[in-house]
Amino acid sequence: DAGVTQSPTHLIKTRGQQVTLRCSPKSGHDTVSWYQQALGQGPQFIFQYYEEEERQRGNFPDRFSGHQFPNYSSELNVNALLLGDSALYLCASTLRGGYTFGSGTRLTVV
Amino acid sequence: QQQVKQSPQSLIVQKGGISIINCAYENTAFDYFPWYQQFPGKGPALLIAIRPDVSEKKEGRFTISFNKSAKQFSLHIMDSQPGDSATYFCAASRQASGTYKYIFGTGTRLKVLA
Known part of the structure; x- marks a missing residue:
């Protein structure tokens, strides 16, 4: 049974x-x-999707947006990238319980 | 009120020793307290979790102690092994609200010496 799968594993953007x-x-x-x-820090919540709707959002600007598809897969979009956006982005899924994280x-x- | 404070920042323990990591929270609405283990280049993996209606939970070598009145909880790793060397994060969430937003601590880097 596959866990949470994220792609790509690494990415360099300008x-x-x-x-x-x-x-x-x-x-x-x-x-x-x-x-x-961020490097050396704990994960910070960006947002959560359920039934294709954004259910809750953390303290991130509108440059961060997302989407959930009918098969429950999801995308995270970040516009107008800043140097400070450099980080490990983790996806986590759950069914009413503890999260399972991807490798980021x-x-x-x- | 949304913070979870974790200590120590780093910890060195001899093989076979006990590793203890502490966390404190402010928001009494939190009702789920997991601990995650993270190896370099990997995502966090759930180790053990506790709800505030119990004071202790044990799974193998890992034990969570929970003090509701002090708003503190801790992870004890018994018989620590070099393979336990990783970064550990505590977290808290308010699952009764129907959402699963986790507030994470800042992490503890554990090194177990062989």
């Missing part, structure tokens, strides 16, 4: 560009959340 990260949740999970983890996408903005 400041000002846009990026899309993808996530396939663990089988049977219907809720997907995205977290940003390492985004580097240069």
